[in-house]
Amino acid sequence: MKTIFSFGLALLTSIVLIEAQSIDTIKYYDGQQFTIIGRFHSEKNYARFPANYKDKLREPVWNLGQHSAGISIRFRTNSPFIAVRWAVKNDAVMDHMPFTGIKGVDLYSYVDGSWKYINTGRVQGKRNEFMMVGGAGNNYREYLLNLPLYDGADTVSIGISNPASITMPQENYLIAKKPVVYYGSSIAQGGCASRPGLLFTNILARKLDRPFINMGFSGSGTFDLSVGEALCETDAVLYVIDCNPNTTRDLIYERAVALVKYLKEKRPDVPVLLVEAFPYVNGFTKPLESENHKKNLELKRAYDTLKKSGIKQLYYRKGEGLIGDDYEGTVDGVHPNDIGMLRIAEELEPTIRKLIK
Amino acid sequence: MKTIFSFGLALLTSIVLIEAQSIDTIKYYDGQQFTIIGRFHSEKNYARFPANYKDKLREPVWNLGQHSAGISIRFRTNSPFIAVRWAVKNDAVMDHMPFTGIKGVDLYSYVDGSWKYINTGRVQGKRNEFMMVGGAGNNYREYLLNLPLYDGADTVSIGISNPASITMPQENYLIAKKPVVYYGSSIAQGGCASRPGLLFTNILARKLDRPFINMGFSGSGTFDLSVGEALCETDAVLYVIDCNPNTTRDLIYERAVALVKYLKEKRPDVPVLLVEAFPYVNGFTKPLESENHKKNLELKRAYDTLKKSGIKQLYYRKGEGLIGDDYEGTVDGVHPNDIGMLRIAEELEPTIRKLIK
Structure with missing residues (x-):
């Protein structure tokens, strides 16, 4: 029998959700609408190689190239809360790395002159949904959502307060320079x-x-x-x-x-x-x-x-x-x-x- | 479908196993024979409370007290290799902590004046077996095996080369002083x-x-x-x-x-x-x-x-x-x-x- 320990985080999450839902309903936006960094192609996915590499690479390299390691979504929003929905390809498991690293996401925001960690998208399985932050106020902020390291991200969408706005980044942090x-x-x-x-x-x-x-x-x-x-x-x-x-x-x-x-x-x-x-x-x-x-x-x-x-x-x-x-x-x-x-x-x-x- | 990535470690483990088995057969010794630190009772288990606390504690505290957090086995051996077999109570899973932390073990040895990490016992499930180290030579060394943090250890045994010897510690590191x-x-x-x-x-x-x-x-x-x-x-x-x-x-x-x-x-x-x-x-x-x-x-x-x-x-x-x-x-x-x-x-x-x- 497997035992799941919640660490009492269910409670914390509920508080954030209640806060969020009492403000407004959540509207989700496809991550592909925003700026994707960490790859050298512009196909509508979170893979590290474009499709034409499938026949050029050894099979394991192509397969691992489907993992979204190092790929991130940059966006800007004034939403007081941010939710994330993401689906992974394999629901991969390893014994020496937590699911949060294998197939989770984490969020940073540019605050006071540097990128600062905000929260981690906790993993339920192949399909995941997590309220990343509440109480962010109504100011526009620049965000960075880092995608799974040892699994592929099939879809990623970002949920914000319905009347709030979400756009491409307006600041060039992490984008302006050559990789x-x-x-x-x-x-x-x-x-x-x-x-x-x-x-x-x-x-x-x-x-x-x-x-x-x-x-x-x-x-x-x-x-x-x-x-x-x-x-x-x-x-x-x-x-x-x-x-x-x-x-x-x-x-x-x-x-x-x-x-x-x-x-x-x-x-x-x-x-x-x-x-x-x-x-x-x-x-x-x-x-x-x-x-x-x-x-x-x-x-x-x-x-x-x-x-x-x-x-x-x-x-x-x-x-x-x-x-x-x-x-x-x-x-x-x-x-x-x-x-x-x-x-x-x-x-x-x-x-x-x-x-x- | 779950995908397990081996990281090529299967290969490394095999090398150690082959080396070990070519030396001698493995003989296992019950961890209870050695010095157990991190608890205040001497019952034959790896629990944090003795049995008479079951009725004194709130139920979740008693249950969590079955987890072997902070409990370690101290021993001494001259075996050129060390294997570990351990069985956990719950095969617990959490999404933000790897199995190696939840229900794995790790081994330290006292080398050159301090405790140094040697290896981690990788987790297969409820029952586990792992070759922790090969090529340790034939010198007597002092060891410290740390037990699972978020699961209970039902049994732990330490495998060494058949003609080698394993004993209680002879050096007082980690044992001499009050906790x-x-x-x-x-x-x-x-x-x-x-x-x-x-x-x-x-x-x-x-x-x-x-x-x-x-x-x-x-x-x-x-x-x-x-x-x-x-x-x-x-x-x-x-x-x-x-x-x-x-x-x-x-x-x-x-x-x-x-x-x-x-x-x-x-x-x-x-x-x-x-x-x-x-x-x-x-x-x-x-x-x-x-x-x-x-x-x-x-x-x-x-x-x-x-x-x-x-x-x-x-x-x-x-x-x-x-x-x-x-x-x-x-x-x-x-x-x-x-x-x-x-x-x-x-x-x-x-x-x-x-x-x-």
């Missing part, structure tokens, strides 16, 4: 953030006021040239390549060299940052003897070869320090928990900030 | 840490080298005198009372005064620390206008009354700052994620360290 494109593994896709806003590329987007296109593909971030083709379609300010966690040691050198050469041929002016895997450490592991370390040496060898061959604007970030050194930054020894996600964002921020100047 | 007893809400029970070791009382135990008896009861931490009776049965070095999140404003003053008076009558020499709720903040909330703040004022009023009445060794910690001020420390606006859990531990550490000197 950073981040290609990586399950870690880059957001495993295992507790809610979408804590995926490190989403944290970095808010910190740097810059959209990120998340190309993290769980288990399948393997320096694919077919993904490289998609990267070249983006109007990127920077490519970050963080594929070591998913690539076997014998393939890293060859594939990293090939992918960077391909990117530099098609997009010579876009800088490329290669990122090592952080050490998968525990109290026993000797990082310098680990397979992880040996894989990182292969990435470094690829970097050295590329630099010697005359490739310009190629940069390198070592894995050490990315999730701290207290061993507490993962949920399972491999995937960052929220502590690790925040640390990765804080560690990468100065490097990326310098490269996108 | 801190922490009475609180869902937050204190561990909602929503990603794994048991990241519950803030478990973090504090490791930092302070001191067992904590966790009396967090989700939704039911309401300054109960019946829980106070249990607190007085412990040989505590400090009582921490953090019940505001679950108690309505009108009850806080009366109940906090009554509970502290009761504790001081029965255990006059044990200091008591009252802890306010941290602000449940989002980008819109004005903390000083929140219900939370008003509740905290009631706790402060109780503290002032108690101090005026001559109660000695009574201390107070404000809620501000407990989970930081960037709004990122919760999964849902209320319950700390791992970021919040770590911050609470770091914030409370100096205060508690001073009081237990």
Whole structure:
């Protein structure tokens, strides 16, 4: 028998709902009407690749590309409350990441000069509805709704007070600048953030006021040239390549060299940052003897070869320090928990900030 | 249809298993044979109250007391690998906390002067088995296995290499000193840490080298005198009372005064620390206008009354700052994620360290 604990939140939600409903009725608007960030196409969905990539990509990459990791809806409203309805494709379950991260949504608003967390859309199943906030007043505010990390969003709609108004954003926060494109593994896709806003590329987007296109593909971030083709379609300010966690040691050198050469041929002016895997450490592991370390040496060898061959604007970030050194930054020894996600964002921020100047 | 993503971890686990099995067969030992910390009775279970409390407590408190939050098994072994089998009572599910935190286990070892995270026992369902570590060598090491936070552990057994040895701890880490007893809400029970070791009382135990008896009861931490009776049965070095999140404003003053008076009558020499709720903040909330703040004022009023009445060794910690001020420390606006859990531990550490000197 499964036991569901409510934590007494049912009560809180009811209060918000009562408050909301006593003000007005809720009117829902399709999320596709607003500004969608974190993807490089304009098809009417929340997928990371446009349809014409289905035959170009390996099947798992295409399938994972249906997950809405890093995709967000930007809008503006003066509604005193905001509800969200969303339906996910798979109702996916994993044991080391909460449903709120896998298939939930979370909402930020731009308040007093920065993006601030407002609330999380709690998950009931494949179809979900949640009152995100009440008591927001009647001022216009800019919002950011982050979509599920490990499931696909089939539909998303935003509910506001009937006489209130909801529009495209009027402020350019997160929209004005060219995106950073981040290609990586399950870690880059957001495993295992507790809610979408804590995926490190989403944290970095808010910190740097810059959209990120998340190309993290769980288990399948393997320096694919077919993904490289998609990267070249983006109007990127920077490519970050963080594929070591998913690539076997014998393939890293060859594939990293090939992918960077391909990117530099098609997009010579876009800088490329290669990122090592952080050490998968525990109290026993000797990082310098680990397979992880040996894989990182292969990435470094690829970097050295590329630099010697005359490739310009190629940069390198070592894995050490990315999730701290207290061993507490993962949920399972491999995937960052929220502590690790925040640390990765804080560690990468100065490097990326310098490269996108 | 539910989709399970493996993250390629099946492969990693297989490698460890093969390594283990190629060394020797696994022999399992009942966890009750070793040292169990985080409870104040010696019955053969992982419950937080002894059986005679069933009729003393309110029913939800008794039921939540069956959850093994804060209970850990301390042992010593020279086995090169460690497996764990555990069965949980409810196979509980919540949407904002991963199964690894709700009903998983995690393992720490004392290495180079401190407790270091080794691995997490991943959750399959009600009955679970996981190879926690391979390649630990043949040296004797001290271990700490933290049990599920939001489910009860019916049975726990530890599997080691057949010719290796497993014993009670020989080092006194986490055992030698009197416990801190922490009475609180869902937050204190561990909602929503990603794994048991990241519950803030478990973090504090490791930092302070001191067992904590966790009396967090989700939704039911309401300054109960019946829980106070249990607190007085412990040989505590400090009582921490953090019940505001679950108690309505009108009850806080009366109940906090009554509970502290009761504790001081029965255990006059044990200091008591009252802890306010941290602000449940989002980008819109004005903390000083929140219900939370008003509740905290009631706790402060109780503290002032108690101090005026001559109660000695009574201390107070404000809620501000407990989970930081960037709004990122919760999964849902209320319950700390791992970021919040770590911050609470770091914030409370100096205060508690001073009081237990």
